[in-house]
Amino acid sequence: DEYVIKNPNGNHWKDGFLFAKIYDEAECIIETCCLKTHMYGGHFTLSLKNAVGTVKKKNMNELHSSEHQRDMIAEINSVYTPDLIVMDGVITFVDQGPMEGTRVEGNVFVAGTDKIAIDAVGVAILRILGTTPEVTQGSIFEQDQIKRAVELGLGITSPLDIEFLTDSEESEMLVAQIKEKLAL
Numbered sequence: 001d002e003y004v005i006k007n008p009n010g011n012h013w014k015d016g017f018l019f020a021k022i023y024d025e026a027e028c029i030i031e032t033c034c035l036k037t038h039m040y041g042g043h044f045t046l047s048l049k050n051a052v053g054t055v056k057k058k059n060m061n062e063l064h065s066s067e068h069q070r071d072m073i074a075e076i077n078s079v080y081t082p083d084l085i086v087m088d089g090v091i092t093f094v095d096q097g098p099m100e101g102t103r104v105e106g107n108v109f110v111a112g113t114d115k116i117a118i119d120a121v122g123v124a125i126l127r128i129l130g131t132t133p134e135v136t137q138g139s140i141f142e143q144d145q146i147k148r149a150v151e152l153g154l155g156i157t158s159p160l161d162i163e164f165l166t167d168s169e170e171s172e173m174l175v176a177q178i179k180e181k182l183a184l
Helices: 021-025 047-054 057-065 069-079 115-129 144-151 169-181
Strands: 003-006 017-020 030-038 043-045 084-093 103-105 109-112
Touching (some): 003 021, 017 021, 017 057, 017 069, 030 047, 030 115, 043 047, 043 115, 043 144, 047 069, 047 115, 057 069, 069 144, 084 115, 109 115, 115 144, 115 169
Parallel strands (some): 030 084
Antiparallel strands (some): 030 043, 084 103, 084 109
């Protein structure tokens, strides 16, 4: 079969979920994702939400109907670790999404090895560009997907742990804005 059952301890999935076996067998995982909002339960779809694509479609009804949907998104990420994540924010959706919405030029790529850091920076950029109330409310690290990922030990635990590497003055200016949104 192309899928294996994953049922991590303390998760919100009733009987675990079917996970794409190729990820268990891969020598290296490089993930790409887009910077955008999600008008349904996820609120934003960045690197953590990208993992939903590794789960067999038959598990989607459970995910989409659960009050713990955003926690379950983070829990999928507990069963594998990518070697590199690249997030495309050249053109972003700042509302609606994931398939259509208001497009804004973000003119940014974000890359790293930590999904929590990638998503925290992504949410900060969405806030800079002007986004939905669900994405703008509260601390970035209190957003359900990110909060649950931190609880699971999937990466950094604080915005202070994010390391920024830039190559231009324009990038430095964006990093200053991101740090402000991260409350650094």
